[in-house]
Amino acid sequence: MSEQFYPFKQIEAKWQKKWEKKGLFKMDPVSPKEKYYCLMMFPYPSSALHVGHGRNYIIGDVVARYKIMRKFNVLAPMGWDAFGLPAENAAIKSGIHPKTSTLNNIKTMKKQLNAWGAGYDWGREITSCLPDYYKWTQWIFLQLYKKGLAYKKKAAVNWCPSCQTVLANEQVVDGGCERCSAEVEQRKLEQWFFKITDYSQRLLDDLFLLKDWPERVRLMQKNWIGRSEGVEIDFKIADSDVVLPCFTTRVDTIYGAAYMVLAAEHPMVDDLINGHGNEKDIRKFINDVKKESVIDRVSATTEKKGIFTNRYVINPVNNRKIPLWIANYVLMEYGTGAVMAVPAHDERDFDFAKKYGLSIEVVIDNPKGSLDAKTMKEAYIEEGVMVNSHPFNGIPSLDAIEKIADYMEKEGIGRRKTHYKLRDWLISRQRYWGAPIPIIYCDKCGIQPVDEKDLPVLLPEKIKFSAKGGSASDGKPCTESPLKHAKSFVNTKCPKCKGRATREIDTMDTFVDSSWYFLRYLSPKDKKKPFDKKVVDKWLPVDQYIGGVEHAILHLMYSRFIVKVLYDMNHIGFKEPFAKLFTQGMIVKDGAKMSKSKGNTVSPDKLINKYGADTVRFYTLFIGPPEKDAEWNDRGMEGAWRFLNRVWRLVDRRPSSVSRIPSAKNKIPPLKRKTHFTIKKVTEDMEGAFHFNTALSAIMELVNEIYKFTEYGIRNTEYGKAVEIVIILLAPFVPHIAEEMWEKTGNERSVFEAEWPGYDKDALVEDSITMPVQINGKVRTKIEIASGTTDDEIKNIVLRNPVVNKWTQGKPPKKVIVVKGRLVNLVV
RNA sequence: GCCGAAGUGGCGGAAUUGGCAGACGCGCUGGUCUCAAACACCAGUGGCCGCAAGGCUGUGUGGGUUCGACUCCCACCUUCGGCACCA
Numbered sequence: 001m002s003e004q005f006y007p008f009k010q011i012e013a014k015w016q017k018k019w020e021k022k023g024l025f026k027m028d029p030v031s032p033k034e035k036y037y038c039l040m041m042f043p044y045p046s047s048a049l050h051v052g053h054g055r056n057y058i059i060g061d062v063v064a065r066y067k068i069m070r071k072f073n074v075l076a077p078m079g080w081d082a083f084g085l086p087a088e089n090a091a092i093k094s095g096i097h098p099k100t101s102t103l104n105n106i107k108t109m110k111k112q113l114n115a116w117g118a119g120y121d122w123g124r125e126i127t128s129c130l131p132d133y134y135k136w137t138q139w140i141f142l143q144l145y146k147k148g149l150a151y152k153k154k155a156a157v158n159w160c161p162s163c164q165t166v167l168a169n170e171q172v173v174d175g176g177c178e179r180c181s182a183e184v185e186q187r188k189l190e191q192w193f194f195k196i197t198d199y200s201q202r203l204l205d206d207l208f209l210l211k212d213w214p215e216r217v218r219l220m221q222k223n224w225i226g227r228s229e230g231v232e233i234d235f236k237i238a239d240s241d242v243v244l245p246c247f248t249t250r251v252d253t254i255y256g257a258a259y260m261v262l263a264a265e266h267p268m269v270d271d272l273i274n275g276h277g278n279e280k281d282i283r284k285f286i287n288d289v290k291k292e293s294v295i296d297r298v299s300a301t302t303e304k305k306g307i308f309t310n311r312y313v314i315n316p317v318n319n320r321k322i323p324l325w326i327a328n329y330v331l332m333e334y335g336t337g338a339v340m341a342v343p344a345h346d347e348r349d350f351d352f353a354k355k356y357g358l359s360i361e362v363v364i365d366n367p368k369g370s371l372d373a374k375t376m377k378e379a380y381i382e383e384g385v386m387v388n389s390h391p392f393n394g395i396p397s398l399d400a401i402e403k404i405a406d407y408m409e410k411e412g413i414g415r416r417k418t419h420y421k422l423r424d425w426l427i428s429r430q431r432y433w434g435a436p437i438p439i440i441y442c443d444k445c446g447i448q449p450v451d452e453k454d455l456p457v458l459l460p461e462k463i464k465f466s467a468k469g470g471s472a473s474d475g476k477p478c479t480e481s482p483l484k485h486a487k488s489f490v491n492t493k494c495p496k497c498k499g500r501a502t503r504e505i506d507t508m509d510t511f512v513d514s515s516w517y518f519l520r521y522l523s524p525k526d527k528k529k530p531f532d533k534k535v536v537d538k539w540l541p542v543d544q545y546i547g548g549v550e551h552a553i554l555h556l557m558y559s560r561f562i563v564k565v566l567y568d569m570n571h572i573g574f575k576e577p578f579a580k581l582f583t584q585g586m587i588v589k590d591g592a593k594m595s596k597s598k599g600n601t602v603s604p605d606k607l608i609n610k611y612g613a614d615t616v617r618f619y620t621l622f623i624g625p626p627e628k629d630a631e632w633n634d635r636g637m638e639g640a641w642r643f644l645n646r647v648w649r650l651v652d653r654r655p656s657s658v659s660r661i662p663s664a665k666n667k668i669p670p671l672k673r674k675t676h677f678t679i680k681k682v683t684e685d686m687e688g689a690f691h692f693n694t695a696l697s698a699i700m701e702l703v704n705e706i707y708k709f710t711e712y713g714i715r716n717t718e719y720g721k722a723v724e725i726v727i728i729l730l731a732p733f734v735p736h737i738a739e740e741m742w743e744k745t746g747n748e749r750s751v752f753e754a755e756w757p758g759y760d761k762d763a764l765v766e767d768s769i770t771m772p773v774q775i776n777g778k779v780r781t782k783i784e785i786a787s788g789t790t791d792d793e794i795k796n797i798v799l800r801n802p803v804v805n806k807w808t809q810g811k812p813p814k815k816v817i818v819v820k821g822r823l824v825n826l827v828v
Numbered sequence: 829g830c831c832g833a834a835g836u837g838g839c840g841g842a843a844u845u846g847g848c849a850g851a852c853g854c855g856c857u858g859g860u861c862u863c864a865a866a867c868a869c870c871a872g873u874g875g876c877c878g879c880a881a882g883g884c885u886g887u888g889u890g891g892g893u894u895c896g897a898c899u900c901c902c903a904c905c906u907u908c909g910g911c912a913c914c915a
Contacts, residue, residue, distance in 0.1 A: 216910080226911090247914095249915065298913075299913075300829070300912055331913075334915080339915045342915090348913055349915085419914075421911095631839090633840070636840070639852095639853050643853085649868090694842070694852080697842075697852035707869095778896090782848080816895095817847090823896090
């Protein structure tokens with residue numbers, strides 16, 4: 001029986017069923033084999049997956065299957081990051097409860113994952129919106145609360161007017177909401193925070209342990225943490241005993257401080273301007289600044305504006321009296337909200353000083369040519385030699401940073417300090433579809449955490465989450481958490497005094513859900529505890545984590561933080577969650593990221609129906625190096641499809657036995673060597689950078705060689721071996737067709753139980769090699785050299801070569817360079 | 829502005845302890861098979877000159893190091909990603 005195309009539909013259904021029955025992806029908790037935890041970032045259950053999402057699961061599946069073949073005890077679980085805004089927003093419009101739509105979406109996506117042939121240990125499935133999961137998310141909150149790492153404060157927070165909720169700093173992109181792009185406003189609200197800033201230094205230090213993370217992700221985290229070292233200097237206010245500390249990283253420029261600037265929100269501003277003239281204008285200025293949008297406040301391009309306070313401060317190193325200003329470009333959240341300005345050596349200060357006619361003095365000279373404060377066009381921010389800074393004149397400014405810091409600490413006018421850009425993690429959300437924060441407010445006892453034994457705090461299912469509180473479909477979200485109106489939820493008893501009390505109505509940011517899920521997979525059904533220390537200590541850190549680079553900061557930083565907290569509380573015995581990270585590139589279509597709103601998504605369902613899952617997998621893997629973005633092209637599918645059919649015919653149909661006489665050009669290939677070379681190449685790609693595209697080309701080359709072989713009607717053991725190797729090497733990539741071919745060639749057990757082949761180094765050695773001969777670096781001819789020929793012999797052969805003689809015109813070359821196994825170059 | 833990655837045929841991409849640029853695939857051209865097509869198979873395919881043999885040229889641009897540079901160094905251009913008044 002030989003059909004035109006291979007019957008992928010039958011084959012894929014057959015093997016998907018068999019793997020499930022056999023439990024190919026079931027992790028064995030008692031196996032003596034070495035563990036391998038292969039994790040893909042769990043998806044948010046949106047309506048359906050497209051081929052861009054597919055890349056993530058296909059890569060993960062290839063890795064898991066490969067490790068199974070390498071006889072590891074593999075854990076490849078899957079779950080759902082199921083809380084979140086989109087489901088709630090959809091509910092406001094459609095009236096369908098988020099739980100209903102989410103669980104429906106999960107069903108669809110699960111089907112899609114199966115259709116791709118992606119294998120998971122479904123017995124360990126987790127769903128973050130179900131009480132048996134979020135009970136433990138609440139437990140995590142309580143642990144942080146216990147440690148003083150969860151706290152409530154009234155703070156200026158990022159508010160998205162369209163989503164009607166606050167956002168974490170990490171969720172504000174270019175001054176807009178990362179989800180809906182609406183311009184973010186600042187609001188003062190009572191909110192819950194996680195004190196991630198306590199872990200700034202450790203999050204930074206341990207980045208250096210993560211050698212198997214992409215460099216760029218480590219860099220992004222490093223920049224986000226934003227550590228900088230400097231000195232906090234005390235400036236005394238003139239005619240007062242009040243001290244105004246300010247932070248600088250450039251203490252070497254202290255003698256050039258021309259004025260000082262405060263943020264408009266600085267707490268001392270009010271006292272300072274009180275009764276010192278011009279008060280009205282100053283207050284107006286401050287109000288104007290506070291009204292500026294978030295985008296303008298943080299943009300480096302916004303024009304710098306300021307106003308003089310009529311007050312002065314004293315520079316402690318030279319007792320100079322310098323003016324005190326208020327300006328829009330100083331941030332209250334960083335440092336002390338007060339900045340010393342050195343116009344000659346800071347761009348911002350330079351612009352500001354020019355605008356308002358403030359003095360400029362050079363205190364660090366350019367070694368390449370003296371600076372003149374009167375003529376300079378821009379600030380000189382490089383290092384240089386100290387001037388006008390008695391007693392530090394003449395020394396390099398880099399040294400001066402240390403010397404002046406020492407001096408200040410000795411004199412007690414300043415102290416070394418380290419600052420971070422990282423801010424605390426705002427976790428409150430004024431929305432319904434999230435895990436309730438397990439906190440109770442009692443008039444008598446104040447803020448009380450819910451007792452652990454009373455978890456979970458159930459999210460009420462009957463809820464009205466529209467603005468009017470009436471129908472569920474008037475299209476507008478509430479301005480407060482919809483939980484506010486759920487009386488049976490809100491009204492409760494105080495855990496301490498048993499008196500009447502109310503519950504916190506905000507829910508947690510979904511990033512809290514996803515910052516610990518990788519622990520839950522090890523005991524997804526445990527009703528007594530979130531995870532078992534012994535088991536997670538055995539299985540974590542995750543050996544290979546795979547996901548999109550868009551999570552480089554948010555999810556990956558939060559997870560690292562939560563793991564460190566749990567470690568400190570001795571709940572777990574490891575400090576980092578993910579040993580190895582692979583961030584795959586996006587698949588784009590027509591130059592843009594695939595998205596429903598752009599209408600450029602490619603659905604896998606149709607393609608799988610037309611070509612089969614293996615073809616879709618093959619093309620997705622062949623499209624390019626997986627860490628890079630790639631352009632999807634439906635045509636490319638044809639090539640993958642053709643190849644799989646070509647492979648199929650190797651075992652399905654006896655290739656035509658037309659005997660041919662090998663021509664000189666088309667000599668019978670050394671199949672054994674090619675086979676071993678391919679094993680080497682594919683194994684290296686699997687173990688190394690995951691360059692599946694080159695692994696697949698190598699296999700294609702081998703198949704091409706096999707075909708050349710069959711043209712001559714030769715079917716010897718070398719041939720049989722090569723076909724067997726092709727099937728095994730293809731198995732992780734295109735598992736269904738590989739299994740079927742494996743069975744057809746007489747194997748009874750699954751190809752995933754087969755031994756991954758090793759290669760024979762001796763088989764890689766060639767009898768003879770073709771060496772290019774260069775003359776002055778240009779290839780002029782090629783010679784056939786038996787392997788093992790000495791350099792001298794090669795030289796002789798080359799010098800006798802007629803083509804070479806034509807070019808050298810018989811003259812002896814100046815130099816002959818023989819590169820072993822590579823080429824020969826003659827210099828004439 | 830700062831930090832990072834990248835730039836190679838018509839297209840996706842391959843090749844770096846410096847050593848045959850364009851593997852593999854898509855597309856295209858010609859052929860075999862067929863009544864015809866589909867499928868498959870064979871041959872060709874960076875550009876320019878040439879009937880051919882062969883030659884010249886070619887990895888974003890301009891320099892440099894080297895017997896030899898996609899690969900290393902210097903300067904620049906472009907694209908993408910991150911950060912962005914952090915003192």
